[in-house]
Amino acid sequence: MHQSKYKVVAQAIETLIIEQKLQPGDKVHSIRKLSADYGVAKNTVIHALHLLESKSLIEARPKSGFVVKPSQVSTPPTVPIFDDIKPSKVAIPDLLQNVMLRGAAFDITPTAQTEPVHSLMSKLHRNINKNMRTQAAKKVMYYDEPQGNRLLREQLALHYRYLGVDAEANQMTVTGGCQHALFLALMATCNPGDNVIIESPGFYGVIQLLDQLGLHAIEVPSHSQAGLNVEVLQKTLTQFSVSACVVSPAYATPSGASMSDEDKELLVALANRYNFALIEDDIYGDLGFRQRPKPLKSFDSEDRVILCSSFSKSLSRDLRIGWVIGGQWQERINRLKLVSHLACNQSVQLALFQFMQEGDFKRYLRHIRSTLETQRNQLVHALHKYWEGKVKFAVPDGGLSMWVELPSSVDTLTLYNKALANNIVITPGVLFSVERDFSNFMRLSYCHPTTGQREQAIKKLRALIYS
Numbered sequence: 001m002h003q004s005k006y007k008v009v010a011q012a013i014e015t016l017i018i019e020q021k022l023q024p025g026d027k028v029h030s031i032r033k034l035s036a037d038y039g040v041a042k043n044t045v046i047h048a049l050h051l052l053e054s055k056s057l058i059e060a061r062p063k064s065g066f067v068v069k070p071s072q073v074s075t076p077p078t079v080p081i082f083d084d085i086k087p088s089k090v091a092i093p094d095l096l097q098n099v100m101l102r103g104a105a106f107d108i109t110p111t112a113q114t115e116p117v118h119s120l121m122s123k124l125h126r127n128i129n130k131n132m133r134t135q136a137a138k139k140v141m142y143y144d145e146p147q148g149n150r151l152l153r154e155q156l157a158l159h160y161r162y163l164g165v166d167a168e169a170n171q172m173t174v175t176g177g178c179q180h181a182l183f184l185a186l187m188a189t190c191n192p193g194d195n196v197i198i199e200s201p202g203f204y205g206v207i208q209l210l211d212q213l214g215l216h217a218i219e220v221p222s223h224s225q226a227g228l229n230v231e232v233l234q235k236t237l238t239q240f241s242v243s244a245c246v247v248s249p250a251y252a253t254p255s256g257a258s259m260s261d262e263d264k265e266l267l268v269a270l271a272n273r274y275n276f277a278l279i280e281d282d283i284y285g286d287l288g289f290r291q292r293p294k295p296l297k298s299f300d301s302e303d304r305v306i307l308c309s310s311f312s313k314s315l316s317r318d319l320r321i322g323w324v325i326g327g328q329w330q331e332r333i334n335r336l337k338l339v340s341h342l343a344c345n346q347s348v349q350l351a352l353f354q355f356m357q358e359g360d361f362k363r364y365l366r367h368i369r370s371t372l373e374t375q376r377n378q379l380v381h382a383l384h385k386y387w388e389g390k391v392k393f394a395v396p397d398g399g400l401s402m403w404v405e406l407p408s409s410v411d412t413l414t415l416y417n418k419a420l421a422n423n424i425v426i427t428p429g430v431l432f433s434v435e436r437d438f439s440n441f442m443r444l445s446y447c448h449p450t451t452g453q454r455e456q457a458i459k460k461l462r463a464l465i466y467s
Helices: 005-018 031-038 042-054 094-101 119-134 150-161 178-189 204-213 230-237 261-274 327-340 346-357 360-387 412-420 452-465
Strands: 058-061 065-068 172-175 195-200 216-223 244-247 277-281 305-310 322-325 401-405 441-445
Touching: 005 031, 005 042, 031 042, 042 058, 042 065, 119 346, 119 360, 150 172, 150 322, 150 346, 172 178, 172 327, 178 204, 178 244, 178 277, 178 305, 178 322, 178 327, 195 204, 204 216, 216 230, 230 261, 244 261, 261 277, 277 327, 305 327, 322 327, 346 360, 360 401, 360 452, 412 441, 412 452
Parallel strands: 195 216, 195 244, 244 277, 277 305
Antiparallel strands: 058 065, 172 322, 305 322, 401 441
16 A cells, blocks of 8 residues: 655654664754655645654754754663473462453453544444344354354464465464463463473463463563573473463564574474464564564474464454464364354454455554554653653564663562552562562553553653552
């Protein structure tokens, strides 16, 4: 799709800022100079500068024109180092239930005003409603086929084919969300008491599943920028037998980290060598601001990567439709789905097929990526403005969240309870590990704009710590 000229100019200038070729305080070239450099009209340049200003990257100064805003560069969190890696039994704290009951896993102030619904999302919901009306006579007395709507699976296969994943519609199963896909993958590859490699810090939903399935967790450190430490994993595999490894290679929660292609290749080689399943949580993969990372599945040479994902982060939490590309375990996953979920909503699946076939999914992804990048910049700016260098965090290139390290004297569990009294909900670091100490960490999300009540919540948190 053709990109507007002003967005092309804005992206070029933003790249100069990100790559630090334009430093904080540097003056952006004049409108006339930029117009000549990029061969566009002056009004186009003005539009581009206003876009950069809305992203908190530049600011207008009297008699100086536009300058790059004060540094958005941050100090990354401390890299975790584990000296005693070993299998651990899993226990889920009551805190997790408390956070989830508040519906605030990705919103610091759930009572704040919500954003207007995008026109494409409105169109999707109209199609769902239309399908429920028009398909009722045909579908009301019948379940969906066990693997899910074939038309939707064909669109998903096409989506991944562009990313180097050679999967056909019959090699995937539609699920009731990504969590359900991960559940099926673990059920298909593990038995109670087996060891499973997980990232630390890592997704608490995986920890919940290990607990329910009676599996032991082996936590391997994950870097806030580079993701799973494959070198440490390699050493760990010489000490323990494992059945599976669950990993989020692209914009993982809570850190937003992404693995390099070299590390992905090495991880697949280790899985082949030590004969375990790689369970890929790809739920954030489509939310890259500048690129869509290649899935781990695209490096799969022995069909042992199980790719799991859903529409819940890229489209809507309300769409409980996910998928799993099962590799060697596809037939077992199909049988397990019949036991655990039986069938998914046919009208929703058909609407999602139409949404993808008509190109609306790609168009919406372009919108949401741009929106999330703006909201990430707002959060970064708020942390710099109100916390004044007292926290460490990496700035992700995609996804929904960042991992924030506070001074060692701060206990984010205590902060959580203080914040609740002020209608602020944070996600404490202890939720993202089985037994590692992340007590002075928390996850913050840019799923919503850091403006208004949410910006004030960031400011208030600092006051609560030092009150």
